[in-house]
Amino acid sequence: MESDTGQVGTADELNGSQLLEDEWFLASAILRQAFDKQPEPGIIFDPHSGVIFRANKAALDFFKIAENDIVGRTIGQIYSDEKGHLHVFTEEALYRGYAWTRDITLQRPDGKPMHLEHAAVAVTWQGKARMVVTITDLHKFERRSVDDEANTYHRNGLEEWRKAEKYFREIERENRLILAAAGEGIYGVNADGVTTFLNPAAEMMLGYSAAELVGRDMHSIIHHHKADGSLYDETECPIYNAFRKGTLHTVDDEVFWRKNNTSIRVEYTSTPIVDEGSVVGAVIVFREITQRKRDEEQLKAALEENARLRERLEMENAYLQEEIRSHINHYNILGNSQAIENVLKQIELVAPTDANVLITGESGTGKELVARAIHQASERRDRPLIRVNCAAVPRELFESEFFGHVKGAFTGALRDRIGRFELANGGTIFLDEVGEIPLDLQSKLLRVLQDQHFERVGEEKTREVDVRIIAATNRDLKKEASAKRFREDLFFRLNVFPIECLALRDRPSDIPILADHFLETVCSRLNIKKPTLTKANIKVLSAYDWPGNARELQNVIERSAILLREEKLSFNLPVPEELSFDAPDEICLKDVGKQNAILTAAELAALEKKNIKRALEAAGGRVSGKDGAAEMLQMKATTLYSRLKKIGDLNG
Numbered sequence: 001m002e003s004d005t006g007q008v009g010t011a012d013e014l015n016g017s018q019l020l021e022d023e024w025f026l027a028s029a030i031l032r033q034a035f036d037k038q039p040e041p042g043i044i045f046d047p048h049s050g051v052i053f054r055a056n057k058a059a060l061d062f063f064k065i066a067e068n069d070i071v072g073r074t075i076g077q078i079y080s081d082e083k084g085h086l087h088v089f090t091e092e093a094l095y096r097g098y099a100w101t102r103d104i105t106l107q108r109p110d111g112k113p114m115h116l117e118h119a120a121v122a123v124t125w126q127g128k129a130r131m132v133v134t135i136t137d138l139h140k141f142e143r144r145s146v147d148d149e150a151n152t153y154h155r156n157g158l159e160e161w162r163k164a165e166k167y168f169r170e171i172e173r174e175n176r177l178i179l180a181a182a183g184e185g186i187y188g189v190n191a192d193g194v195t196t197f198l199n200p201a202a203e204m205m206l207g208y209s210a211a212e213l214v215g216r217d218m219h220s221i222i223h224h225h226k227a228d229g230s231l232y233d234e235t236e237c238p239i240y241n242a243f244r245k246g247t248l249h250t251v252d253d254e255v256f257w258r259k260n261n262t263s264i265r266v267e268y269t270s271t272p273i274v275d276e277g278s279v280v281g282a283v284i285v286f287r288e289i290t291q292r293k294r295d296e297e298q299l300k301a302a303l304e305e306n307a308r309l310r311e312r313l314e315m316e317n318a319y320l321q322e323e324i325r326s327h328i329n330h331y332n333i334l335g336n337s338q339a340i341e342n343v344l345k346q347i348e349l350v351a352p353t354d355a356n357v358l359i360t361g362e363s364g365t366g367k368e369l370v371a372r373a374i375h376q377a378s379e380r381r382d383r384p385l386i387r388v389n390c391a392a393v394p395r396e397l398f399e400s401e402f403f404g405h406v407k408g409a410f411t412g413a414l415r416d417r418i419g420r421f422e423l424a425n426g427g428t429i430f431l432d433e434v435g436e437i438p439l440d441l442q443s444k445l446l447r448v449l450q451d452q453h454f455e456r457v458g459e460e461k462t463r464e465v466d467v468r469i470i471a472a473t474n475r476d477l478k479k480e481a482s483a484k485r486f487r488e489d490l491f492f493r494l495n496v497f498p499i500e501c502l503a504l505r506d507r508p509s510d511i512p513i514l515a516d517h518f519l520e521t522v523c524s525r526l527n528i529k530k531p532t533l534t535k536a537n538i539k540v541l542s543a544y545d546w547p548g549n550a551r552e553l554q555n556v557i558e559r560s561a562i563l564l565r566e567e568k569l570s571f572n573l574p575v576p577e578e579l580s581f582d583a584p585d586e587i588c589l590k591d592v593g594k595q596n597a598i599l600t601a602a603e604l605a606a607l608e609k610k611n612i613k614r615a616l617e618a619a620g621g622r623v624s625g626k627d628g629a630a631e632m633l634q635m636k637a638t639t640l641y642s643r644l645k646k647i648g649d650l651n652g
């Protein structure tokens, strides 16, 4: 093959030039394809004749022309309005080998000028000049630059966004961990009350899984009824209000309903979620307080019970102290009379029942003793027996004494006070001297007797008690009722089981036993040796009619024990009726017992004579020795003999 220098080459050289030619073909094919497929419009034309040889696909699109319609035409026909600029441009390219210009413009279909850049490269092909022109739509180009900038910006923005997303994911993850770890139940609702999330503690407390609640109306599932079973309208619901009204609500005792239809007591806070000024939902944080409330209630009840018991114990204590001070400390009923036997039988009979008992009898006959014995023998023995001496209560304080009062109920009511009925709750109330209760109060007493209900003074609350009633009186209540001084209905209520305590004078056989018992008691209290109660003593005691009954006997014995002389008892008893003189000119010695009686010497002598006579009768005529008249009169036998001598005829 001939080289550019005209020399013939070697076989290798020939092979080499063959290769180059192949490459050239190959390259020209590639270049042709590159030209045809380049995105910018391209045209190849003859710079001298202007004839167009080739236009690529982009040029055909750009000029909106078919290949056949452009190839063979001149460039001047295409750029008919720009011939001047085209000429200068072509000349420059021919001269310098390349040229570019933005002066050549074309018009869009809408008549607006297109902003273009034309670049030309002058080449030679087979000795002929050819011009390759590439057209750049500067408008598009600029847009591409903007897009590029936007891309760059976007890419950078994306990066930032990714970072932010990661950051938020991180926060969310942390939040989720916090939500999951929180001991409180937490759930969210949107502005329609629809559940948006639920933490595991909430799932556990409510018995629902998050999947079962998310997307569903929360109120109607877990908050539909109140603790008392009434319907809970969602318009009243504080959670609802949190997202409807945008207000925070704290509720300390409501119920949420579990999946198994049981309820749990909860306290919760419902906080509105505000996004760009508008409420988009609420977050509810709740805690189960069932156990806590139960404990609190138990504690409260225990404290109340405690306070009640304390008050009661204080009252009982004060009462019992008073009792100990003012009362005998034994409740044995002594006596061998038929009357006492009957009373004991009646006590045995009535004690186990809850029947009301009315004990009648003169003062000092042992009515209170009987009342206590009934209480002691009853099931109520472990609760107190509360005594009210109705004769000692001032009229205006009756109601308060019986039923108690509240602070401020009347002047002087400085604090709440429980009444005797409440104090006796579970036990027995002993209404001593029941006949002394004012008529207007008897109806209130009747009510508590009928239904065991009453109110404290100054309070509307009705209270209930369980009290057994034992009443005592020395009046004839039946007569009182007939005279309308006592309510008949109350009398019948009280008189369910009557017990009568006979006067001591009607059961003299009880005197020695009682006297001995009282002597024993007082001596041990005084810490002195108990003297012998002689027959003579008993005779003296038995001769008296004891208007004060056992109490009087007790007093006489106590007094004589205190005044004990030489271990001998002497009773300072009033002179009994039968010791009065029958003679009209003699004084009635009944009056001697009266404190201020003044006797003349003759009266005294007559009294002594009568007294000695009685002593001798009581001693069976014996003057000296044990149980003799001298011993009874507490004088020496020799003294008595000389007195008798002096008197002469005792019957005279």
Ligand SMILES: Nc1ncnc2c1ncn2[C@@H]1O[C@H](COP(=O)(O)OP(=O)(O)OP(=O)(O)O)[C@@H](O)[C@H]1O
Pocket: 328, 332, 333, 334, 335, 340, 361, 362, 363, 364, 365, 366, 367, 368, 369, 370, 432, 472, 474, 501, 514, 550, 551, 554
């Ligand atoms: N049968 C008895 N056995 C032992 N003691 C008795 C007996 N009867 C009365 N007494 C004693 O006599 C005293 C007076 O009794 P009590 O107070 O029970 O009488 P009362 O009828 O309730 O008197 P009042 O009507 O004045 O209240 C008490 O100390 C009591 O212990």
